[in-house]
Each structure stands twice: as C-alpha cells, then as structure tokens.
Amino acid sequence: MADAANGRGGFGAWLLDPKRRGALLVTPAITILFVMNIFPLLWSFGLSFFNYKASSLRVPSFRGLSNYERVLTDDKVWERFQTTAIIVGSSVILQLIIGFLLALMFAKAFPMRRIVLMLVLTPMMLSFVSVGVFFKLFYEPTFGVVSYLLSNFSDERFVVMGSPAGAIAGIVIADAWMWSPFVMLLVLAGLVSVPKYLYEAAEIDRASAWRRFWTITFPYIKSLLLLAVLFRTIETFKLFDIVYIITEGGPGSSTETIAVYLYRTAFQFFQTSQSSALAYIVLFIVVVMTNLYLYTVNRRAEEVN
Amino acid sequence: MRTLMGGLLGATTLAAGLSGAPALAEDITITMAAPDWPPTRFMQEYADQTYTSPSGANVKLEIDFIPWPSFYERVAASLTSGEQKYQMIVTDSQWLGAFVEGGYYLNLTDRIKADPELTAIMQDLHPALVSAYSTYPHRTRAQLEEAGEVPAPGVNYYGFPQFPDTYVTYYREDIFCHEGEMADFEAKYGTNLPCTYEDWQDTDWTKWGQIGEFFQRKKGDMLAGETLDDDFYGIAYQAGKGYDFSTMQINAFIWQQGGDIWDETKAPEAQAEGVVNSDVAVAAFEEYLSYLQYMPPVAQTGQMDIFVIQDLYMQGKVGAIIDWVGLGEPILDPDASKVHDKSAFAPAPGTRQADGSIDRTGNIGGQPFVLTTWNSDEIVDEALNIVKWWLSPETQLEAVKNGGQSGRMSVMADPQYNDLRPWNRAHVEMIDWQKDVWHIPEFFEMLTQQQEEFDKAITGQISAKEALDAVAEFQQELLEDIGMIE
Numbered sequence: 043m044a045d046a047a048n049g050r051g052g053f054g055a056w057l058l059d060p061k062r063r064g065a066l067l068v069t070p071a072i073t074i075l076f077v078m079n080i081f082p083l084l085w086s087f088g089l090s091f092f093n094y095k096a097s098s099l100r101v102p103s104f105r106g107l108s109n110y111e112r113v114l115t116d117d118k119v120w121e122r123f124q125t126t127a128i129i130v131g132s133s134v135i136l137q138l139i140i141g142f143l144l145a146l147m148f149a150k151a152f153p154m155r156r157i158v159l160m161l162v163l164t165p166m167m168l169s170f171v172s173v174g175v176f177f178k179l180f181y182e183p184t185f186g187v188v189s190y191l192l193s194n195f196s197d198e199r200f201v202v203m204g205s206p207a208g209a210i211a212g213i214v215i216a217d218a219w220m221w222s223p224f225v226m227l228l229v230l231a232g233l234v235s236v237p238k239y240l241y242e243a244a245e246i247d248r249a250s251a252w253r254r255f256w257t258i259t260f261p262y263i264k265s266l267l268l269l270a271v272l273f274r275t276i277e278t279f280k281l282f283d284i285v286y287i288i289t290e291g292g293p294g295s296s297t298e299t300i301a302v303y304l305y306r307t308a309f310q311f312f313q314t315s316q317s318s319a320l321a322y323i324v325l326f327i328v329v330v331m332t333n334l335y336l337y338t339v340n341r342r343a344e345e346v347n
Numbered sequence: 348m349r350t351l352m353g354g355l356l357g358a359t360t361l362a363a364g365l366s367g368a369p370a371l372a373e374d375i376t377i378t379m380a381a382p383d384w385p386p387t388r389f390m391q392e393y394a395d396q397t398y399t400s401p402s403g404a405n406v407k408l409e410i411d412f413i414p415w416p417s418f419y420e421r422v423a424a425s426l427t428s429g430e431q432k433y434q435m436i437v438t439d440s441q442w443l444g445a446f447v448e449g450g451y452y453l454n455l456t457d458r459i460k461a462d463p464e465l466t467a468i469m470q471d472l473h474p475a476l477v478s479a480y481s482t483y484p485h486r487t488r489a490q491l492e493e494a495g496e497v498p499a500p501g502v503n504y505y506g507f508p509q510f511p512d513t514y515v516t517y518y519r520e521d522i523f524c525h526e527g528e529m530a531d532f533e534a535k536y537g538t539n540l541p542c543t544y545e546d547w548q549d550t551d552w553t554k555w556g557q558i559g560e561f562f563q564r565k566k567g568d569m570l571a572g573e574t575l576d577d578d579f580y581g582i583a584y585q586a587g588k589g590y591d592f593s594t595m596q597i598n599a600f601i602w603q604q605g606g607d608i609w610d611e612t613k614a615p616e617a618q619a620e621g622v623v624n625s626d627v628a629v630a631a632f633e634e635y636l637s638y639l640q641y642m643p644p645v646a647q648t649g650q651m652d653i654f655v656i657q658d659l660y661m662q663g664k665v666g667a668i669i670d671w672v673g674l675g676e677p678i679l680d681p682d683a684s685k686v687h688d689k690s691a692f693a694p695a696p697g698t699r700q701a702d703g704s705i706d707r708t709g710n711i712g713g714q715p716f717v718l719t720t721w722n723s724d725e726i727v728d729e730a731l732n733i734v735k736w737w738l739s740p741e742t743q744l745e746a747v748k749n750g751g752q753s754g755r756m757s758v759m760a761d762p763q764y765n766d767l768r769p770w771n772r773a774h775v776e777m778i779d780w781q782k783d784v785w786h787i788p789e790f791f792e793m794l795t796q797q798q799e800e801f802d803k804a805i806t807g808q809i810s811a812k813e814a815l816d817a818v819a820e821f822q823q824e825l826l827e828d829i830g831m832i833e
Binding site: 292 | 419420423424426427445446448449450451565578588589643644645647648649650659662664788789791792795799800802803805806807808809
C-alpha cells in the first residue's frame, strides 16, 4: 500500500517497469499504424473478393476472383495504364535531366547561390493543389500567361490543353517543375561528396571534362540517381492531384491516370470491390518495380565489389 | 456526446417537471450539408435571425457549407462512412437514385400525405420541380400531371426545393443595344441584334451563332465605339468535362430538336441504342458543337464550365453567356464584375419549330433538400418544420430578394416577384421548360462516360456521331448489366 502511494507499486508501477517501458512507448505508434494503415489494407483486400458498393447499405456477397478478372479484362484500365506509363516515363526523364543540370549548376559557387537555390527548391514545398491551380491558370488560353506570351508571335490564341499531346505535355511540365528540385538535391548530395583530390589528380593527368565526369563524378552520383528514379517513378505512378486539377483527365480521357481512374471507380461510381481489386493490382506493380530497382542496385553493388 | 447531453437535458427537464418549475425547451440542432454559395448562405443567416420552431423546442439550423467542387464527394463520403452527421442534405436531383437505393434518403410520402401543410406546399410547387427534385423512381412532369392528385398515388416523394435554378442569358446591354452595332448586325444578317427582353424571347440558336460570329473581335478592333485592348468573344455556354458541365447544355439541344436521352421512366422497354445516338440527337449535338468556334478559346480545351463562363463574362471578355440564375448575383457586384452596370438578363435561346415558336426545353438545375433515414421522429418533425418555414411565402420572398429563387407557383405569381432581381422574369419563363436527366443509382458512371465522349467531340478528337454511338453503346451495356433494360 505504501509502495502504491509512492508510485512504486500497483498497476502503474507494473506498467512502468523498465522491462515494459519500451513496449509501452511503441504501443501508441503501433496502434495508430494498425488502425490507420494495416486494418484498412486488410479490409480493402477482403472487399476485393466481395461484391460491395459503399453507397449501398446492402450486405456484401462473395465473388471470389471475379473482380480481379473484370479489372484485368477492362480495356479502360489498360488505356489508363498506358496513359500513366507515358506520363511517368516523360516526367521522370524530364525531371532527371533538369534536376541533373540544376545540380551541376549549384555544385559550383556563384553570387547569390543560396538565394537562387532556395527559390529553385520552393516548388517542391508547395502543395499539389497550389501547383495544379497555378498551371491551370498559366495554360488558360484566354488570359493565361503562356497564351499571352505566345500571342506576340501569332494572331491565334495558343491552346495548350486542347489536344491529348498538349494536355500530357502540360501535366508533365507541371510535375517536372515541382519535382526536379528533388532530383537536384539528391544529385547535388552526390556531387559535393566527390573528393577534390580526384579532380586534382585528373587535372594532372590532363583528363578531358567528359572523362572526368564519367570516371569520377558519375560513379558517385549513380546510386543517388537510381534512388531518384525509384522515388519519382513510384510517386508519379500515383499522380492524381495535378492531373485532376489541371485537366480532370481530359480532353476525353487522354490524361486520366490510373490513380484518377481508381478514384472515380471508388468514390464516384462506388464500385468499391472493383476499385479495391484495382488498388491491389497497382500496389503489386509498385512492389514489383521497387524490387526490380533493388535487384538492379544490389547487382551493381556486387559487380563493384 | 450529443446523446449524453440529450440525456442530461432530459433528466433536467424531468426534474424540473417534477418540482413544478416550468419545463426547459429542448435544444435540437439540425445539421444540413449544403454547397457554399449565396442561396445557402442566406438560408443560414435568415434562419439565425428569424427561425423559431412551432413546437416550442429550441431548434437551430446549422449548415455545413461545402465548396462546390468537392460537394458530391464530401456528401457521399459522409453518407457511406456511416458517421450520420447530417439530418438534412442539399442534394443534386441526380443523386436521388443512388442515395435512396443506398438507404440514406428518407421517404417522406406518408408524412406529406398526413400533413395538410406539407400537402399544400407540394400542391403549390411547380410540377417540373416536384418531378425532378422529389420523385423516385423518377416520374416525369407529364406523368404527375396525368395523375392529377398531389401527392400522386404510387409515387414516392423525397425532396423539397431548396433552390430551383434555370438557364438564362446574361448579356451586355451596352453592346447589344448600341446603335452602330445593331445597324451593322442587321446589315450583315438581315435580322435584328437582340437588345430588349422581347428581342431575346425571339432569339433562336441560329441567331445565337450569328451573335457569336458577329462579336468575335480581335485586340485593336472597335466594339460599341471603343477600341478593344484584348480579344473579345460573342457567346459562351457550357462545354466542360467536369461533373455535368456539357451534358446540361447538350441535353437542351437534343430535347429541343425532338431527340431524347435514355428515358428511365420507360424502363425496362426503353433502349439507349437507337435513341441516344438517333439521327436527330446527332444533328442536335452537331449544332451545339458548331457554335463553339465563336466562344473563348478555353472551349477548345473542354474546360469551359459554369464558373469559367461566369468569370470570363465578369471580366468583360464575352458579350452574352448562358448560365444558371444562381450565378447571377456576383455579376451585379461592382467589386467583382466589370460589367455590373451593363448587364441584362433574358431567356436562353431555343430551337425554332415549324410553326415559328421557339422550344426552350432545358435541363433543370438547382437542388432539393432531403432528410436522412437515421433521424428520430422528433428530428424528422423538426426538420419538416424547417422545410415549412423555408417554403413559406414570406421566407421565399425574402430569399428571392437576396438572390434566391422560389419553387412555389403562388410566390412566383406575386406581382413584385419579377422585379425583385433582374433575372427573375427570365427564370419564371424558363422554369416551365425544365426537365431532368436520369436519377438511377448508376447515374455517375453514365454521366462520366458521357462527359468524356462529349469532351472528345468538343476538343475535335471525334465526331458528334462517334461520340453519341460510344455513349449509346456504353449505356446499353451498363443498363442491361444492371437489369434496367431488357
């Protein structure tokens, strides 16, 4: 009783025993993770085998693998995958090029470098919604800045978003504008880690600029570039906000990514089970892509060793 | 928490009753989901100022204002999540099927029948609104009128008009009534440039196209005696991919020319193929597409929605637009609109018939409000008291003075009604032409696919026929799948 009064006995003392303190500290995090992530993940996986509409109070009925079959035989799904692949491919390549060039620029000292660097990093810190709205207004053909600037060279208003190719380009540019600084940061980290004596030695050997880049710089940034490819590929694969705000998937369905289609299926058409099946297929693809990357990186590491 | 509070209040009331002290009125909050715009903002302000429940309970209407672009998603998410947050919901009429079948919207038929006040309101509502806003399964205006009685036997009623909306023309009086422009227009087309309300009553789509062509001017050209400092466009109507932003206008063209969309009231016999893509429907859609060339270039992107049109008009870049009455109020705001003192309002154009009359059939806008199924009897009674208050002639007139509209025929017949807002006369004329799109639970799949195909045609990727063929095929397959078509 006296121990309890001193805070050294009873349930409190048992709970705060050093043996249990670690478990006690991680329990809230694990609980939140389970409630917010693991449970919905398992629940939606279960739903993908049932016939269920979230807009209806009807009891779900078991359908086995038919939702997966339906999704995988749906032409619309494959069209959206193609659109996503085009956007991911174009956007990631553009981000790598711009990010790499920016990193090369910022690897050297120049006046006001810090301020310019801060400005270049700003897009990455903006919300998707802001970036989407900015670019929607930039591309607006009646009063948008792009149309306005180009009207100096032509009598006709320039309509960026009027064709599928223009709309895809518009989205790719917006996404690249936002995320090239991220690639730049990773590459820059690699560039600044190259020991200076290697360049000095190369200079003594009178190695060309290309030779210096290929034999000294590139090995240091290669793995970081691959990391940038992985991160940006996965993120762009899930691209939703910018597309939805700028084009809503149009013209027609030419910019509708798989993420936008998934959203429509789940929250506009309320095909809950089918959308769960599609979500798991997307998850599977992302997991496969990640593993391919890891396999490639590990193989290269083994080769180097 | 609310249950606990209710229990405490109940206990307090009981204790007060036993002690002989006067009973405390119970606090009841009716939470309603509503889009965030002037007609619903006014409802909140006016309820705060004036509403007292006839039951004596202390009832408060609390509106959860949701921005328009996310309104459907937020309401749908709330309903399907089971949070049971709302006792009332302002809902687009098309959602009735999905959420009635889902079990979320309360069938009010028996309550309307049992309550003479509600019955009187229903009898006084414009039948186009009752058809679109209230019935599920959907009944057309003709079917309701044939039944004669209100409430009609065998019909289920769910909603009441919160804000009835129609398409009208907004136009720039300064250019349409400019003598020089009028003379030039007459010389070019051999017909008058519409200036007065009566002129617009005689304006059909052909003249609408001529207006578009006539007023398409470049920077540096003259307009109404002044040099333009930017490009100018004659006309604009909806051509947007989002939500229903092209369907609403395209349906008008199709109906006016004698074509049809899939008619759910004739299911299971009604077919989509052969109707949706009939020759008449294709010709009507082609006409709709033919005028896009005279509109601001955003039309070529398929993103010309109701807000874009309103914005371009307020910036003074368009001569005449067709838009919902509900978007009229900002046009008159000097802080928001460059044309606040130059604008006038008229009926939307229509299709001239063989006898010379003009058919203005259009897709109804606006929203009903409904009650949700989880409400207790007491809450339902109080929610219906709010319905009666909102639809009382006094409240309705006050709402109209503040930019709203009424669905009650007796209120619209009030001699002062047309003068309360500058678009009222046109609204009253247009409401008689309104009908609605399908209400079935799969409406969003149909709408989205249709919007995509329309958008491809609007942006020149496919022809009107290809678009309507694709729509018809999709609808036929979907409707057969769900058993709506045999």
